[in-house]
Amino acid sequence: MRGAETFRALPPRELRLELEALYADYTGCLDEERFEDWPAFFTEPCLYKIVPRDNFERGLPLATWLCESQGYLLDRVTGIRKTSVYAPRRIRRIVSGIRIIGWNGDALETRASFAAFETLIDELTRVFIVGEHRDRIVAADGVLKFREKVIVFDSLLVPNSLIYPL
Amino acid sequence: MRGAETFRALPPRELRLELEALYADYTGCLDEERFEDWPAFFTEPCLYKIVPRDNFERGLPLATWLCESQGYLLDRVTGIRKTSVYAPRRIRRIVSGIRIIGWNGDALETRASFAAFETLIDELTRVFIVGEHRDRIVAADGVLKFREKVIVFDSLLVPNSLIYPL
């Protein structure tokens, strides 16, 4: 697909297919730990947030993870690759129920539910966190990108650390 | 999409897209706890049942949850909102593998697998129950609705209470 117009013009069913491809590529990129490719899924500037549902529903501004630009995203990749000390882990992301909420200017508002699973060394896989993507998507350079992605997770409690993006 | 004819006439691929939208809207409605909107996903009359796979496979009629009309659905919403006493919880629903089984008169038979996750206060998220939707879908007032939804879950055992619809 081409630019913004084409995007805006897509009939709902086509749109859904574009979205399914986008979310699949996004989670695939992360499940395969290609973190360096992750920022490219976002516009510049962008908003990427991971927020416990408790804060979200109470309107408390604190995020567990806050990125306001490509730079912030890159710094997170540096953290994962260079500066943070952590035990090896694998996160598997399942996304389902992609919903088209509607247009907001040139941005498409969408939502999707997710479940993430964590596997630590010598352990069985366990549920990590589950929640919802609340996104704003725009067409840029002929592809769809996230202008905004707010990930709201159901459990206030996090199993120790949340190191890889969701 | 319009009425029954159009629905019946949809080529398989289009049909699949309609179904994906329907299931996404359905689980989205429930994940976001908009229970008041839930009955509108069903026809009147309708059949909504949650059944342990053990009863289902043995042909035992008992359901964990049985609704035979919009009225029953509404009463469940009243139960959740007004009459039942229960600890706060969050249920997250993941649906995958939507299958088109075939037409049965004007109703489309479909199936889909699901996993539901429960989050209680001060706890980590855990697997709640998993199973299958076995549905009959018709087109009514220009939208798709469930004439029948039988949810068969794998574990006879339920983690204490099953309060919110699946």
Next chain:
Amino acid sequence: MRGAETFRALPPRELRLELEALYADYTGCLDEERFEDWPAFFTEPCLYKIVPRDNFERGLPLATWLCESQGYLLDRVTGIRKTSVYAPRRIRRIVSGIRIIGWNGDALETRASFAAFETLIDELTRVFIVGEHRDRIVAADGVLKFREKVIVFDSLLVPNSLIYPL
């Protein structure tokens, strides 16, 4: 859809729909324990492997489960139905994020993430294993089939036995 040409010629969006139907039918067949129908999802010869991610990433050839032909697949069904001794169980498979990697000759390379859940008698459902399908799909006899399906799972550790196919 018809033969190889048609397949090759499908525009991406159509392709995605075909794939979603294929994966849904595949997991549906297994979730419903119609193991006898399972081999028909593969070509002859075929490669079906379940491999812990540790071996896969280290390039170690050992598989947890290795089938190199329809015969191997059939023998597994015989094992499940006739020769193996095991406690009853139910496995529920959730697949998400189907990605089209590209064409490799007449085969389409795809990937998808999955989570499998296990329910044993008198137990609650638990996470079984999660991982990725890495597939090569071709069109044969007018339907899509797996020429190759390599299932890479995240946890080296398996919860006791892996008896049913994924």
Next chain:
Amino acid sequence: MRNSRQWPERGVSRIPFWVYSDPEIYAREQERIFQGASWNYVALEAEIPHPGDYKRTYIGDKSVVVIRAGDGGVTVVENRCAHRGLQFCQLHLGHADEIMCPYHQWTYDLTGALIGVPFRRGVKQQGGMPADFSLAEHGLRRLKVARRNGVVFASFSDAVESFEEYLTPPILELFDRVFDGRGLKVLGYSRQLTPGNWKLMFENIKDPYHASILHVFLVSFGLNRVDQPNRVVIDRLGRHASTMTSRGEQKRTEDNADIRSLIEDLTLAGPAMLDPVREFPQYTVCMTTVWPNLIIQQQSNTLATRQIITKGPGSFELAWTFFGYDDDDEAMTQRRLRQANLMGPSGYVSIDDSEVMALAQQGIAHASEASAVVELDGPGWREEQAHGVTESEIRAFYDYYRTVMDL
């Protein structure tokens, strides 16, 4: 057990919270109560109609198998092979002509007697069992069995009295009220794992007080309310009990003024769900508890046995078997199935109970120093009472509990 375990001074009008969480108390309960001189509910005969039919269930921690023997009798054995201990049975319900353990195929008949040991005489004159090995000494562990009107009970103890004496006349009469000898028809199963100590389940059922207060649904529709006719019966030892009530109107009266949860204008949009017909004499609800693991539910037309299965000090499983009678017509079966919406993991009524039991366990798990206050209508208890504003069934239960547990 911690020496610190001293029952509080005020007797059974106090319940020390350590009885709900101490693993050593739990271990002693298994020994003295579930494996002691008690009759444990295990099945309805209707679940295993034909010779060879079997059902897998539990008595406390122990898995047992209930088998219809060839002579129509019922065998109950521990689900553990006499050879090296395998839990051989892994199906809720099944059929077999004999019992074969998968590991080495030791084979037992339907009474649990060992009838086959492969290679008992060895191969080519080598190996095999010693000459003095006697099949008779190595059967499955067999339990004592009692049956009454289609209900099966079992006991690990040979010392236990007959089931009828055990129940005592007043409770037996109420047992027979539902199990009147007619054939039973199993409608289905429901099971919940509740994060609470097993005794909380009995306290809940033995507590007519809560019903009027907790269950908005019951009180609003007058299905069960203290201002309605109530009757409480307790056996002389205090271990069994029965609570009866009659349906009243959905009306605010001076007598129910205390019930905040009564919603006068609550209505059902799907009234068919709750449209009972009078089926049993006098009382519309009768809940009977049989020590140590059974609740007999008759709530309007929904009938079920609720079996309590302990799962450690902090949780128990509630296994519901919903049933009707062979002579039910279609309409009655429908009614039972619809009213089942009141019960089980999604029950309009029982949701409240499962939830409060979980909350109770959370409150008491870390409060061994404190006790429950059980004074309503106290401090004693009587075998017969005409009202439900009482916690006497609970006090009676703990009177017997303390004797058995020597606490």
Next chain:
Amino acid sequence: MRNSRQWPERGVSRIPFWVYSDPEIYAREQERIFQGASWNYVALEAEIPHPGDYKRTYIGDKSVVVIRAGDGGVTVVENRCAHRGLQFCQLHLGHADEIMCPYHQWTYDLTGALIGVPFRRGVKQQGGMPADFSLAEHGLRRLKVARRNGVVFASFSDAVESFEEYLTPPILELFDRVFDGRGLKVLGYSRQLTPGNWKLMFENIKDPYHASILHVFLVSFGLNRVDQPNRVVIDRLGRHASTMTSRGEQKRTEDNADIRSLIEDLTLAGPAMLDPVREFPQYTVCMTTVWPNLIIQQQSNTLATRQIITKGPGSFELAWTFFGYDDDDEAMTQRRLRQANLMGPSGYVSIDDSEVMALAQQGIAHASEASAVVELDGPGWREEQAHGVTESEIRAFYDYYRTVMDL
């Protein structure tokens, strides 16, 4: 407790690993430390501004509820109904005019006093509570409360001294440095379940040594490094402490030569995230630990209370409450929120800490025979120190711990 429990000879420069895994040690900690003569952090007053506002939290294993009473005072009660023990409160934050237990609707006022018992006098002259039943004797268990500059502490013991004496002047001064009397604004919550013993969290914060070494992020950006001005303050009993440092440059010097993790050319692509303004006198970082469950975090402009909630010997919960001041302007709030990226489950800094604590527990869980070696700047400890190359805060902590625990 196993008699084998002998503290190693070398005193607090050794910590026997059984203190991190023995369930009996854990039980004794609950009794003597969390339910003992200590002041436990429970809330910020800003979380419950209005009468009837409440917050659910924990002191050790016990759930408690912090309530704004009608008179503006603060009540702290155990989250357990006086009747049969229900944990009545199930919301993190809420509002109610009175406290009602769902099970039988016993009702308490905002000070925890029992004010209502349904059917106390029975129905139709039947049942009800005994005549001698006195509401006054059955209130909720109420804790002693201390408040200072908007922070609320509670104690299960009446013997505990005043909060000010408890903290001692030097720590009190540093407490007031952040809690200076200005109104506080809660920015949000964050919580982690760390698979490690609760004491590891204190050891981590009371360990200026690690900061310079473990945290590539801190040391590279010179946010916290031993070669920078450091100050360590410990109360006379050793139970509380405070570590202060000032931001330095991102520069390799002879003094930090030992720090392998310093990356001189590390830069932020999103510098806005880390652009602090000087807000507090002298030191840019001040971490204060208040026995037995609080860490006060002031790292540049990100402020938080970190409450430690024990969850058995092998894990604890860290409950973060991020806050600012009522008089913060938008820019300052933004700054606090951005710098929060350093902290919590995804914190550039605290990830390292949560991860090493988990690794520590794994290493020590199966090594009761061995001990930690805590000799840096040892063997003793002083109340005041001008450098961070020390483990003296940890030794001080265990000096007090041993006294309380009688080990």
Next chain:
Amino acid sequence: MRNSRQWPERGVSRIPFWVYSDPEIYAREQERIFQGASWNYVALEAEIPHPGDYKRTYIGDKSVVVIRAGDGGVTVVENRCAHRGLQFCQLHLGHADEIMCPYHQWTYDLTGALIGVPFRRGVKQQGGMPADFSLAEHGLRRLKVARRNGVVFASFSDAVESFEEYLTPPILELFDRVFDGRGLKVLGYSRQLTPGNWKLMFENIKDPYHASILHVFLVSFGLNRVDQPNRVVIDRLGRHASTMTSRGEQKRTEDNADIRSLIEDLTLAGPAMLDPVREFPQYTVCMTTVWPNLIIQQQSNTLATRQIITKGPGSFELAWTFFGYDDDDEAMTQRRLRQANLMGPSGYVSIDDSEVMALAQQGIAHASEASAVVELDGPGWREEQAHGVTESEIRAFYDYYRTVMDL
């Protein structure tokens, strides 16, 4: 331990079920068996070919690291930092020139000796380690190591005899049958968590009786059957053993008449999977058990070490390392990989074993009052036997177990 722990009178032809579930028995096993005078399998040298290569594994509960030292030797150290106990190694396989703990970067050489402590001398004349702190006293805990033909064993005890004496000649000979000095090639790993006590795994392998009966697959294809040539070898103490058999035909004979599970017309649709070539002398199957944590598998052409890792009384991990020889050709490697379908979590053969072990644990977990009956070919045992209709390996195992455990 409960005083009630009395081994049954009939000696090792009975195994009391409490040995499989009592936590205190488990604790004693860790101390006396896994940390006692035993040689524990830890690795194949082929896994760590080059200096600095390391492997993380377990001995009982304790995590250890196997390291190829600079001189080509092999070091085994406990995976626990000498400072404050961190489990520093978190990779199954890796490479490092030295070992650095992440927390405070204490650094060790490849022999486990402490070589670096940051700020040991403090900063600016302040802090640092006491003058008397000696690196030599704070190395990693190092285990005794034995190597034979490419297999690495380790012991927490210095008292243990040489590996060769430990194994004794008959077992050593069978050890060398597979590990004959040729270079080994690791084909891959497989791991299962089995919900059963670790001893059940040994009983299973030391039980030629079950193989003929349980494994439809083995018996039908005549891969392993009691009516075929069998040989059983046990060391003089009873702790190690070896079972050998030769492949027979898929034929029903008078000698295997007892084997119900033999399916005469069972065939493989994918025969390539099971097309072994004769590789070792005389016997086509040889399973050797080495006390206390190793099974050496040679089933036709599929070779593996199976390491038993205890995970509490109720479960163990089985870690499979499949291997071949450096001089295998492509076809042989293919063969080994295909035949691997018999083994591991999805093995046509080993599925049956993992499943029955889980069933065994379920049957015995709640039956401390009962015992396993181990009388086949009993009551004694001999070091050499020519048939497999025996449970003598199991009796031998428990003879030694009782000595070590003093039971």
